[in-house]
Amino acid sequence: MISCILLFYLAHCGVEEARAAFVSDSRGFRLQPADPDQLYARREHLANARAAERIWADRLARDPKDFASAWKLARARYWLGGHATDQDRKALYEAGIAAGRAAVAVSPNKPEGHFWLAANMGALAESFGMRQGLKYRGEIKDELETVLTIDPAFQQGSADRALGRWYNKVPGLFGGSNRKSEEHLRKALTYNPNSTATLYFLAETLVAMNRRDEARATLQKLLDVPVDPQWAPEDREFKSKAERLLQTLRR
Structure with a gap:
């Protein structure tokens, strides 16, 4: 019998994502949620990334103080947004911003939330024109500079890289x-x-x-x-x- 857990996934995402979200063997579904980190490691197949995103979203909904799920959710939405249609991209980046803000609220002294919040804001700004760029310009820079203050070596210098991108993309006037x-x-x-x-x-x-x-x-x-x-x-x-x-x- 298919459990209510699997039915939930089938109702809220595609069949591919539902399959990816559960560990299976030759006898069929064990109804044991897959490891979202392992799914995300295989993110080139977008069904895996979407399944990981769903698991982290569910975990965060159950526990709003789950820092790891919050920042990983922001990261997953950033990746998915970069591979989405124009129609879906904005919603994914905005959802990524929300997840990043949740991570920052839980652990403001850790770099992950600040970085992935800035990444989603930056991607939204690049994808949807000057109005979005001006809206988030200052906050992106502030979040990245916060990462530099907390841990400049975070993720192999990712904050410096993103700031380099920021200074290149923002007009000199701003x-x-x-x-x-x-x-x-x-x-x-x-x-x-x-x-x-x-x-x-x-x-x-x-x-x-x-x-x-x-x-x-x-x-x-x-x-x-x-x-x-x-x-x-x-x-x-x-x-x-x-x-x-x-x-x-x-x-």
């Missing part, structure tokens, strides 16, 4: 600066010289500074570095983007 962008991105590379995200953002900043030869060299390095197993989905995407940008710069 505080943007390619010089500061480069400074933060090079600082991030001191934590992980092979970060594909950091190398890609640095290349974009160098292009904006009309330093195309350096940008090409940076992109080539990105293509040459090995894929990090922990960040394999992101690494493969940045390598694809780097190939396209490098082709443009060679014209």
Whole structure:
């Protein structure tokens, strides 16, 4: 008999997500929830990411002080938002912001909530124009600077990388600066010289500074570095983007 737990999942998400959310064997469903961390590790298959998101959302609903579920939920919604249709993307990022705020409220002295809150706000700002960018501009910067205060090495210098992106994307009238962008991105590379995200953002900043030869060299390095197993989905995407940008710069 299918339990009410599985029926709940079937009612609230697709069949693929319901299957991913439960551990099974050759005899069928055991009705034992899968490990969301293991599901998220296989996030390139979006059904796994959606199943992990659902589990963390359910856990947070049951316990609003579950810090780990809150920040991991924000992270999952950031990933899903980046792979959603325009119709769904905004709602996912806004839900990611809500999860990030929940994490910050529970543990304001830990970096994860601040970072993933900023990441979702930044993605929303980039995806939906200047109005969203102006709305979140100051708060994104504040959250990332908070991460630097708490733990500058968090997630291999991710706050410096994101601030480098912030300074590149924000107009100079509102505080943007390619010089500061480069400074933060090079600082991030001191934590992980092979970060594909950091190398890609640095290349974009160098292009904006009309330093195309350096940008090409940076992109080539990105293509040459090995894929990090922990960040394999992101690494493969940045390598694809780097190939396209490098082709443009060679014209």
